[in-house]
Amino acid sequence: MTVPVGDLLERAHHLATLGAALAATREGRGTLVLLAGDAGAGKTAMLRHFCATCEPVDEILWGSCDPLYTPRPLGPFLDIAEETGGELRDLVAAGAKPYHVAAAVARAAQADRGTIIVLDDLHWADEATLDVLSLLGRRIAAIPALVIASYRHDELGRRHPLRQLLGELRSSTSIRRLTAPPLSREGVAALAAPHGIDADALFRATGGNPFFVTEVIAAPGCDIPSTVRDAVLARAARLTGAATAVLEAVSITLPQAELGLLDALVTGADTGAGAALDECLSSGILEVVPGGVAFRHDLARMAIEESLSPHRRTALHRRALLALAEPPAGGADLARLAYHAEAAGDPEAVLRFAPAAARHASATGAHRESAAQYARALRFGTGLPADARAALLEARSYECYLTDQMDAAIDALEQAVTHWRMAGDQARQAAALSQLCRRLWCGGRSAEATKSVQEALCLLEGRPPGRELAQVYAILAAVYMDEERLDETLSWGTRALEIAASCGDQAEIVYSLNTVGTAQLLAGQPEGREKLERSLALAESAGLDEHVGRAFLHFGWAMTRIRAYELEPRLNRGVTVCAELGLEAWELYCVAYRARLNLDLGRWNDAAADAGLVLRSARSVPLLRLLALTVLGLLRARRGDPQPDRPLDEALGLLVGHEELQYRAPVIAARAEAAWLGGRGAEVVDAITRDVLATAVDRRASWVIGELAWLRRLSGIRETVPGVIEPYSAQLAGAATAAAARWTHLGCRYDAGLALVESGDEPGLRRALGEFQRLGARPAAEIVARRLRQHGVQGLPRGPRPATEHHPARLTRREAEVLAHVQQGASNAEIAARLHLSEKTVHHHVSAILRKLGVARRGQAIFEATQRGLVPPT
Numbered sequence: 089m090t091v092p093v094g095d096l097l098e099r100a101h102h103l104a105t106l107g108a109a110l111a112a113t114r115e116g117r118g119t120l121v122l123l124a125g126d127a128g129a130g131k132t133a134m135l136r137h138f139c140a141t142c143e144p145v146d147e148i149l150w151g152s153c154d155p156l157y158t159p160r161p162l163g164p165f166l167d168i169a170e171e172t173g174g175e176l177r178d179l180v181a182a183g184a185k186p187y188h189v190a191a192a193v194a195r196a197a198q199a200d201r202g203t204i205i206v207l208d209d210l211h212w213a214d215e216a217t218l219d220v221l222s223l224l225g226r227r228i229a230a231i232p233a234l235v236i237a238s239y240r241h242d243e244l245g246r247r248h249p250l251r252q253l254l255g256e257l258r259s260s261t262s263i264r265r266l267t268a269p270p271l272s273r274e275g276v277a278a279l280a281a282p283h284g285i286d287a288d289a290l291f292r293a294t295g296g297n298p299f300f301v302t303e304v305i306a307a308p309g310c311d312i313p314s315t316v317r318d319a320v321l322a323r324a325a326r327l328t329g330a331a332t333a334v335l336e337a338v339s340i341t342l343p344q345a346e347l348g349l350l351d352a353l354v355t356g357a358d359t360g361a362g363a364a365l366d367e368c369l370s371s372g373i374l375e376v377v378p379g380g381v382a383f384r385h386d387l388a389r390m391a392i393e394e395s396l397s398p399h400r401r402t403a404l405h406r407r408a409l410l411a412l413a414e415p416p417a418g419g420a421d422l423a424r425l426a427y428h429a430e431a432a433g434d435p436e437a438v439l440r441f442a443p444a445a446a447r448h449a450s451a452t453g454a455h456r457e458s459a460a461q462y463a464r465a466l467r468f469g470t471g472l473p474a475d476a477r478a479a480l481l482e483a484r485s486y487e488c489y490l491t492d493q494m495d496a497a498i499d500a501l502e503q504a505v506t507h508w509r510m511a512g513d514q515a516r517q518a519a520a521l522s523q524l525c526r527r528l529w530c531g532g533r534s535a536e537a538t539k540s541v542q543e544a545l546c547l548l549e550g551r552p553p554g555r556e557l558a559q560v561y562a563i564l565a566a567v568y569m570d571e572e573r574l575d576e577t578l579s580w581g582t583r584a585l586e587i588a589a590s591c592g593d594q595a596e597i598v599y600s601l602n603t604v605g606t607a608q609l610l611a612g613q614p615e616g617r618e619k620l621e622r623s624l625a626l627a628e629s630a631g632l633d634e635h636v637g638r639a640f641l642h643f644g645w646a647m648t649r650i651r652a653y654e655l656e657p658r659l660n661r662g663v664t665v666c667a668e669l670g671l672e673a674w675e676l677y678c679v680a681y682r683a684r685l686n687l688d689l690g691r692w693n694d695a696a697a698d699a700g701l702v703l704r705s706a707r708s709v710p711l712l713r714l715l716a717l718t719v720l721g722l723l724r725a726r727r728g729d730p731q732p733d734r735p736l737d738e739a740l741g742l743l744v745g746h747e748e749l750q751y752r753a754p755v756i757a758a759r760a761e762a763a764w765l766g767g768r769g770a771e772v773v774d775a776i777t778r779d780v781l782a783t784a785v786d787r788r789a790s791w792v793i794g795e796l797a798w799l800r801r802l803s804g805i806r807e808t809v810p811g812v813i814e815p816y817s818a819q820l821a822g823a824a825t826a827a828a829a830r831w832t833h834l835g836c837r838y839d840a841g842l843a844l845v846e847s848g849d850e851p852g853l854r855r856a857l858g859e860f861q862r863l864g865a866r867p868a869a870e871i872v873a874r875r876l877r878q879h880g881v882q883g884l885p886r887g888p889r890p891a892t893e894h895h896p897a898r899l900t901r902r903e904a905e906v907l908a909h910v911q912q913g914a915s916n917a918e919i920a921a922r923l924h925l926s927e928k929t930v931h932h933h934v935s936a937i938l939r940k941l942g943v944a945r946r947g948q949a950i951f952e953a954t955q956r957g958l959v960p961p962t
Contacts, residue, residue: 096130096133096134096137097271097275097278097279097298097912097913097914098269098271098272098275098913098914098915098918099130099134099137099268100914100915100917100918100921100922101917101918102123102134102266102268103134103137103138103141104921105121105264105266106121106138106142106234106236107138107142109121109234109264110142110143110202110204110234113201113202113203113232113233113234114201114202114232115232116201116232117229117232117262118197118228118229118230118231118232118233118234118235118262119228119234119235119261119262119263119264120224120225120228120235120236120237120257120262120263120264121234121235121236121237121263121264121265121266122237122239122254122257122263122264122265122266123135123236123237123238123239123266123267123268124238124239124240124241124265124266124267124268125238125240125241125267125268125269126240126241126242126268126270126297126372126384127240127242127243127297127299127319127323127372128297128298128299128300128319129268129269129270129297129298129299130268130298130299131208131238131268132208132209132238133298134268135206135208135236135238139204139206142204147172147196147200147202147203147204148203148204148206149168149171149172149203149204149205149206150167150168150171150206150208151163151164151165151166151167151168151205151206151207151208152164152167152207152208152209153207153208153209153210153211153212153213153214153217154209154212155209155212155322155326159212159213159214159217160214161183161214161216161217162180162186162189162214162216162217162220163212163213163214163217164207164208164210164213164217165180165189165193165217165220166180168193168205169181172196174196175192175195175196176189176192176193176196179192186216186219186220186223187219187223189216189220190219190220190223190224190227193205193220193224193231193233194224194227194230194231194233197231197232197233198231198232201232201233202232202233202234203232203233203234204233204234204236205233205234205235205236206236206238207221207235207236207237207238208238209238209239209240210237210238210239210250211239211240211243211244211248211250213250215249218249218250218253221235221237221253222253222256222257225257225263228262228263229261229262240372241267241372242371242372242375242384243370243371243372244370245366245367245369245370245371246370248370269296270295270296270297270298271291271296271297271298271301272296273287273288273291273296274913274915274945274946274947275296275913276290276291276294276296276301276947277291277945277946277947277948277950278910278911278912278913278946278947278950279301279302279305279913280301280305280947281947281948281950281951281954282950282951282954283305283308284951285304285305285308287947290304290305292386293385293386293387294385294386294387295384295385295386297385299316299319300316300385300387303315303316304316304387311390312387312390312391312394316387316388316391317391317394320373320387320388320391320392321391321392321395323371323373324371324373324392326371327367327368327371328364328367330363330364330367331364331365331367331368331371333354333364334350334354334364334365334367334368334374335368335373335374335392336392336393336396336400336404337350337353337354337404338350338368338374338381338382338383338389339383339389339390339392339393339396340353340393340396340401340404340405340408340428340431341353341408342424342427343382344377344379344380344381344382345380345381345382346379346380347380347381348411349380349408349411349412350365350380350381352407352408352410352411353404353407353408353411355407365381368381369381372384373388401431402431402432402433405428405431405432406428406432406434408424408428409425409428409429409432409434409437412424412425412428413425422441422444422445422448423445423448423449423457423461425437425441425445426438426441426442426444426445426461426464429441429442430442430464430467430468435468438464438465438467438468439465439468439469439472442461442462442464442465442468443461443462443465443480443483445461446458446459446461446462446465446483446484446487449461450487453633453668453669453670454670455487455490455491455670455671455672456487456491456493456670456672458487459484459487459488459491459493459496462480462483462484462487463484465480466480466481466484473511474507474508474510474511475507475508475511475513475516477507478503478504478507478508478511478516478520479504481500481501481503481504481507482500482501482504482520482523484496484497484500485497485498485500485501485504485523485527486523486634488500489526489527489530489673490633490634490637490670490671490672490673490674491670491671491672491673492672492673492676492705492706492707492708492709492712493707493708494527494530494531494673494707494708494709495531495708497527497531498524498527498528498531498533501520501523501524501527502524504520505517505520505521505524508520514547514548514551515547515548515551515554515556516556517544517547518544518545518547518548518556518560519544519555519556519559519560521540521541521543521544521547522540522541522544522556522559522560522563523559523563524537524540525537525538525540525541525544525563525567526563526566528540529567529570530673530709530711531708531709531710532709532710532711532742532745532746533745534570534745534746534747534748535745537567538567541560541563541564541567544560544563545560545564548560553587553590553591554587554591555588555591555593555596557587558584558587558588558591558593558596558600559584559593559596561580561581561583561584561587561600562580562581562584562588562596562599562600562603564580564584565577565578565579565580565581565584565600565603565604566599566603568580568607569581569603569604569606569607570748570750571747571748571787572607572610572748572749572750572787572789573787574607574608574610574611574787574788577603577604577607578604578607578608581600581603581604581607582604584596584599584600585597585600585601585604588600594626594630594632595630595632595635597626598623598626598627598630598632598635599623599635599638601619601620601622601623601626602619602620602623602624602635602638602639602642604616604619605617605618605619605620605621605622605623605642606620606642606645606646609642609646609650609652610645610646610649610650610789611788612650612790612813616646620639620642620643620646623635623639624636624639624640627639633669633670633671634671634674636665636666636669636671637662637665637666637669637671637673637674637675637677638674639662640658640659640661640662640663640665640666640674640677640678641662641674641677641678641681643655643658643659643662644659644662644677644678644680644681644682644685645677645681645750647659647681647685648681648684648685648688649750649789649791649792650791651688651791651834651836653685653688653689653834653835656685659678659681659682659685660682662674662675662678663675663678663679663682666678672705673709673712676701676702676705676706676709676712677712679698679701679702680698680699680702680712680715680716680719681715682698683695683696683698683699683702683715683716683719684715684718684719684754686698687719687722687723688835688836688838688839689835689836690835690836690837690838690863692723692726692727692863692864692942693938693939693940693941693942694942695719695723695942696719696720696723696941696942696943697942697943697944698716698719699716699717699719699720699723699942700716700720700942700943700948700952701944702715702716703716703717703720704948710742711742711750711751713738713739713742714739714742714743714751714754714755715754717735717736717738717739717742718735718736718739718754718755718758720735721733721734721735721736721739721758721762722736722758722761722762723942725758725761725762725765725766725867726761726765726838726863726865726867726868727864727865727866727898728765728865728866728867729896729897729956730896730956730957732762733762736755736758736759736762739754739755739758740755740759742755743755747783749780749783749784749787749789749792752780752783753780753784753789753792753795753796756776756777756780756796757777757792757795757796757799759776760773760776760777760796760799760800760803761799763776763803764799764802764803765867765868765871766867768803769803769804770800770803770804770805772803773799773800773803773805774800774803774805777796777799777800780792780796781793781796781797781800781809784796784811785809785810785811788811790811790812790813791813791816793809793810793811793812793813793816794812794813794816794817794820795816797809797812797816797820798816798819798820798842801820801846802842802845802846814827814830815827815828815830815831815843818830818843819843819846822846824843824844824846824847824852825844825847825852827840827843828840828841828843828844828852828855831843837859837862837863838859838860838863838865838868840856840859841855841856841857841859841860841863841865841868841872842856842868844856844859845868845871845872845875850876850879850881853872853875853876853879853881854876854881856868856872857869857872857873857876860872864898896956896957896958897940897941897953897956897958898940899936899937899940899958900936902933903933903936903937903940904958905923906919906923906930906933906934906937907937907949907953907958907959908959909922909923910934910937910946910949910950911950911953911954911959916930916931916934919934934946937949941953
């Protein structure tokens with residue numbers, strides 16, 4: 089027979105077991121393999137793959153059972169008889185007894201040793217078919233055939249006849265049991281990565297069911313592919329009316345249906361839920377979970393829910409709302425109540441439960457869920473008074489702000505400003521405008537941000553000092569801090585601190601301490617760190633989560649700017665704490681600055697992993713993407729990887745409308761270094777760096793001045809630049825060895841090598857070459873090697889092997905081979921079997937691949953390798 093061939097994920101063990109059983113048949117020993125799995129687990133696909141790829145056999149006999157209300161007697165053997173003809177066809181056509189059919193199958197197998205007999209979908213089998221299988225199973229050791237019987241174990245109720253047969257067939261060397269499990273998270277990620285699909289979301293929705301996974305991937309943009317919907321509804325159609333009512337009731341309950349709730353939902357004409365629930369569980373559509381019952385796969389739940397008529401759906405949600413509003417024990421679940429209230433179309437209940445659910449979610453750090461609950465309340469709150477609606481809008485804006493949904497945060501706060509104006513509350517309007525300034529700045533709209541805070545200041549002119557004025561002054565100070573104007577930052581920040589202290593506004597004290605401390609730390613003033621530390625301590629003790637996150641991200645900004653790497657533990661703690669608090673944007677800032685720190689300290693694979701995480705996760709904050717793109721582009725340039733300009737060009741595009749050094753300095757410095765490494769001359773580097781260097785001198789940003797001045801010197805531009813800090817000033821003055829020692833003390837091996845490039849003496853250049861080769865910095869190493877050869881030096885140390893050297897990701901031949909198998913979704917054990925290696929060796933190869941690609945997981949490795957053209961797209 090002709091069967092399709094394709095790669096299978098996470099099935100190497102199953103195929104190996106089948107292969108071993110087939111080999112035994114050629115020695116006269118038969119095997120019965122009972123292959124179980126959920127619907128959609130890929131049992132049939134695996135068997136077709138096995139039959140198509142195993143060693144040539146004389147006979148592959150395939151028969152299937154059909155999902156008929158009245159099964160065909162001997163259904164699969166009818167299929168087999170049509171193919172074989174002869175005695176078996178005559179017996180089946182005559183309606184022979186099961187033992188006659190079993191004997192005929194045994195005789196056919198004796199005539200052709202190594203025959204494969206597949207009996208597919210036995211959960212739909214008639215009793216005669218099961219009798220034949222029972223007879224074959226008892227005699228299988230003497231029948232030189234491989235008999236494979238597949239079935240859905242999730243559809244075998246307690247009284248299903250196949251379950252009784254399975255109990256009678258004892259496992260032995262001649263009767264093997266296999267289960268086709270769902271795909272693991274890694275397997276789903278391997279399939280999803282080339283398509284840019286969120287692997288975790290796909291795994292949650294499908295439970296790893298291979299059929300659901302592949303259908304969702306094949307129908308991008310569809311919540312439920314039609315093939316999945318049809319399969320689910322066809323399966324549900326076989327249930328009784330009472331069981332269907334239970335299925336429908338469970339489909340509208342999230343995350344599961346408690347038994348008490350199910351009793352409330354299935355009432356009256358629905359006849360109750362007892363026996364009907366057993367039927368649903370036996371069908372395999374539902375399963376028992378802690379606290380109740382739920383669908384095995386969320387896609388199946390969605391398909392059933394979508395099939396409900398509007399009237400039926402609304403009625404079920406109203407019953408659920410009534411039942412859950414007064415739980416028999418414990419407090420009410422506000423989120424579930426808000427969900428059912430909206431689905432029931434009950435505005436009063438939505439406005440009662442949704443804001444309360446939002447506040448509870450925010451208090452537990454679930455800020456994205458909180459934002460969604462406020463959005464639900466706002467959909468039903470069109471008739472609220474202006475001040476009440478404005479308060480809801482402000483609350484939603486804040487939660488969106490914390491979770492990197494900046495466009496939504498800006499939109500909600502702009503609406504809040506309008507509603508406060510309608511309500512005639514100038515103080516609240518000014519407060520909203522000042523907060524809008526921060527949202528706009530984070531969203532990359534600097535000019536609008538400044539305009540917003542100035543408008544807020546105008547509204548408060550002539551009013552007595554209070555919380556609103558302290559907030560506006562604090563925001564003004566932050567605007568100047570972002571522009572790195574130290575004097576203005578200290579002036580407005582001091583005023584904000586004085587007013588906040590007089591009215592006991594702890595939040596503005598914390599905010600202003602942070603702003604002033606960050607500005608001083610950037611300027612190299614030690615007292616800045618003390619203020620920033622104090623701001624963090626006060627924020628943590630007062631439970632001001634946003635300000636906790638802001639302190640950590642400013643530690644990251646200042647630390648990477650002034651090379652204060654002793655603060656690394658602060659940054660690592662920031663990543664952890666922000667994740668725990670649900671501060672998604674702040675966490676990504678910390679990861680972005682950690683990427684830069686890892687780059688500076690020579691941990692280049694870690695830098696690439698962090699930058700990749702930010703690029704995959706950042707949604708609406710341009711600076712986050714810019715920082716990650718800069719690290720990635722600079723890393724590619726330093727390693728000599730292909731297309732370093734792609735991320736740097738994208739980062740350059742993000743500079744439009746931004747004059748702040750924190751935007752421009754990383755991008756411009758990276759582009760200048762890439763130009764030097766690429767052999768472009770002083771004219772190019774001068775054009776790239778001139779304007780930003782002037783801005784850095786104006787803002788007294790000594791580290792930016794030093795980095796740009798040194799890159800210009802490397803390119804051949806000799807000039808005197810004011811405000812340069814050590815160790816740049818030393819290397820510009822010709823003290824290369826002293827500068828390199830200082831960089832080495834800081835842990836910056838690449839910078840130490842750069843400091844020695846202009847040394848002009850052989851020992852310094854040899855040391856630079858060694859540093860660059862150890863880091864894998866090929867372009868810089870080639871520059872130094874050329875200079876050494878110009879000095880007449882011979883016998884320079886060689887770098888990596890040619891094959892590794894020329895691989896775009898510097899993978900060895902074996903690592904590239906392992907990567908190809910990883911792309912196919914193979915586990916370490918499967919790769920080890922294919923390549924005849926130990927599993928431990930494969931583990932080491934996979935770890936090296938992840939490290940060299942700068943990723944943390946196999947799915948990310950597949951995506952990165954596909955993006956970089958290291959493997960063909962799947």
